[in-house]
Amino acid sequence: xxxxxxxxxxxxxxxxxxxxxxxxxxxxxxxxxxxxxxxxxxxxxxxxxxxxxxxxxxxxxxxxxxxxxxxxxxxxxxxxxxxxxxxxxxxxxxxxxxxxxxxxxxxxxxxxxxxxxxxxxxxxxxxxx
Amino acid sequence: xxxxxxxxxxxxxxxxxxxxxxxxxxxxxxxxxxxxxxxxxxxxxxxxxxxxxxxxxxxxxxxxxxxxxxxxxxxxxxxxxxxxxxxxxxxxxxxxxxxxxxxxxxxxxxxxxxxxxxxxxxxxxxxxxxxxxxxxxxxxxxxxxxxxxxxxxxxxxxxxxxxxxxxxxxxxxxxxxxxxxxxxxxxxxxxxxxxxxxxxxxxxxxxxxxxxxxxxxxxxxxxxxxxxxxxx
Numbered sequence: 072x073x074x075x076x077x078x079x080x081x082x083x084x085x086x087x088x089x090x091x092x093x094x095x096x097x098x099x100x101x102x103x104x105x106x107x108x109x110x111x112x113x114x115x116x117x118x119x120x121x122x123x124x125x126x127x128x129x130x131x132x133x134x135x136x137x138x139x140x141x142x143x144x145x146x147x148x149x150x151x152x153x154x155x156x157x158x159x160x161x162x163x164x165x166x167x168x169x170x171x172x173x174x175x176x177x178x179x180x181x182x183x184x185x186x187x188x189x190x191x192x193x194x195x196x197x198x199x200x
Numbered sequence: 201x202x203x204x205x206x207x208x209x210x211x212x213x214x215x216x217x218x219x220x221x222x223x224x225x226x227x228x229x230x231x232x233x234x235x236x237x238x239x240x241x242x243x244x245x246x247x248x249x250x251x252x253x254x255x256x257x258x259x260x261x262x263x264x265x266x267x268x269x270x271x272x273x274x275x276x277x278x279x280x281x282x283x284x285x286x287x288x289x290x291x292x293x294x295x296x297x298x299x300x301x302x303x304x305x306x307x308x309x310x311x312x313x314x315x316x317x318x319x320x321x322x323x324x325x326x327x328x329x330x331x332x333x334x335x336x337x338x339x340x341x342x343x344x345x346x347x348x349x350x351x352x353x354x355x356x357x358x359x360x361x362x363x364x365x366x367x368x369x370x371x372x373x374x375x376x377x378x379x380x381x382x383x384x385x386x387x388x389x390x391x392x393x394x395x396x397x398x399x400x401x402x403x404x405x406x407x408x409x410x411x412x413x414x415x416x417x418x419x420x421x422x423x424x425x426x427x428x429x430x431x432x
Contacts, residue, residue, distance in 0.1 A: 124378035127371045128344050131312055135341040138314055140330045145313030148367050180313035188365050 082199050084115060084182070091120035091172070099126045103133050110146055110179050111137070115197055121150055121175035147183040149193045150175045243290055243301040244431050247351035249343070249376075251368050252279040252309030254357040255388040259414035260306035263427075264288045266420070272306050278322045280336035282308045285346050295428035302431055305351060308339030310368055347375060353382040353431045360387040360411065361394035364403040373404060382430050385409045386423070391416045 087109050094102055102122065107130075109116045122130060130148075138145050150173045176183070176195065187194040248256045260272040272288045274281060288304045314336050319329035347354075354376050358364055376383050385404055387397040391413040401409045410426050412419040 124371070124375040125348070128348055128375045131310065131371070132341045132344045134312060135314075135337040135344075138333070138337045140316050140333065144315040145311070148312055148371070150367065150370060180315070185367070188367075190365075 084197055084199055085113070086115045086117060088117045089119065091118075094118065094120060099123075099129055102126060103130050106130065106177055107133065107137065107146075110177055111143055113179055113182065115176065115178040115183060118175040118177070119172075121173040144180045146177055147180050147185065147195075148175065148177045149185055149188065149195060151191060151193065243303045244352040245287070245303045245305055245350060246353045246355060246427075246431055247305045247307055247343075247346055248355045248357060249307055249347065249372060250309060250357035251359075251362075251366065252311060253277070254309065254359045255414050256309065256357045257282050257306050259355070259357055259386065259388065259412075260286075260288065260304050262414045262417060262420065263293075263304055264291060266424075267291050267293055272304065279318070280309060280314070280332060280339070282306060283332070283335040283339035284308070285339070285342050293424050293428055295425055295432075298428065298432065300428045300432035302427070305346060307343040307346060308336065310340055310343055310372055312368065314340070347372075348379070351381065355384050355386055355427070356407075357386045357388050357414075358400055359389050360397050360400055361389055361392050364400045369403070373407070377406075383407055384426055384430050386414075387411045388414055390418060 089105070094105075097105065103126065106116050106118075127148075130146075134146050137143055176193065178197065182198050184196045184198075185193070186196055248260050250256050257273050257275045261275065264270055264272045268288065268291055270288070273286050285308065286306045288306070291302050291304055293300045293302065314333045316326070316329040316333035319332050320326065324332065356369075356373065356376070358369065373383070385400060385407050387395075387400045387409050389395055390397065390411045395411075397409065397411040408426065408430075410419070410423055412423050
């Protein structure tokens with residue numbers, strides 16, 4: 072497959088698939104910056120292992136501070152709902168048993184629309200800018 | 201050699217004092233946490249969370265009016281009517297001869313996107329819509345901050361006529377669980393024909409779901425019973 076540089080994508084939609092290993096060494100704010108910089112460029116960002124609940128909370132907060140009329144409306148983010156079994160309680164988390172690994176798709180709110188979502192299926196429509 | 205002992209004794213004493221200081225600090229800190237967990241006098245701050253237009257302010261007003269006579273804030277069908285977290289202090293709820301003292305914190309509806317153009321559909325001028333959207337974004341950021349720092353329990357309000365499998369609901373419930381906060385899910389708007397409480401129970405089986413209509417005041421006995429049970 073011939074390689075194109077980010078500027079050559081023309082009318083297409085760029086998708087960044089970010090591995091868990093790539094995110095592992097980053098701080099929470101570095102992760103959030105990596106995601107929002109990509110999304111603000113119009114890219115769809117797919118995280119192999121998602122974010123922790125605390126990072127998700129900060130992602131919402133930082134997204135809100137960056138929303139600007141006619142420029143950036145915010146993000147659409149999709150992950151699978153956590154099942155009841157994921158609720159392991161305080162001790163489980165203390166013992167490091169918590170698993171936050173869940174595929175996460177994030178894109179600009181005006182380009183990605185969720186068509187269907189349930190416990191094990193996410194269906195989304197991605198449009199060009 | 202005695203002069204060598206003096207500084208050593210001195211150093212020893214200082215180390216002992218430092219250890220004692222550390223111990224006292226640790227004991228005080230544990231005592232504060234325990235006091236906060238078991239104190240009856242300190243009202244628990246209960247955050248009312250949920251997506252926009254779920255009926256959070258209607259519920260907050262219903263609770264506040266029932267037990268204090270005052271309202272918390274204005275209600276509206278336009279999303280993001282509440283754009284600042286509002287606290288109603290010392291709401292005393294009596295159940296089974298026991299009094300539960302809580303502060304109700306009504307929070308702006310949480311979302312990951314705000315587009316001022318949506319407000320234009322509600323007969324708003326552009327300037328007003330832009331201002332409202334800016335205030336809404338600040339309000340959501342504020343609500344997230346309260347959730348991480350300043351609430352002791354959560355009432356999560358959902359519109360039972362809507363699909364509960366949304367990302368905002370999934371993330372917020374996950375964030376609340378990660379904070380180990382007690383949470384009750386309220387399936388609101390049961391007075392409407394499309395209401396489906398079972399769909400909400402199925403979406404979040406790990407939490408108790410209480411059906412109600414905050415607008416009509418339906419099932420409020422159970423609502424207050426559960427608030428007393430969970431947050432008392």
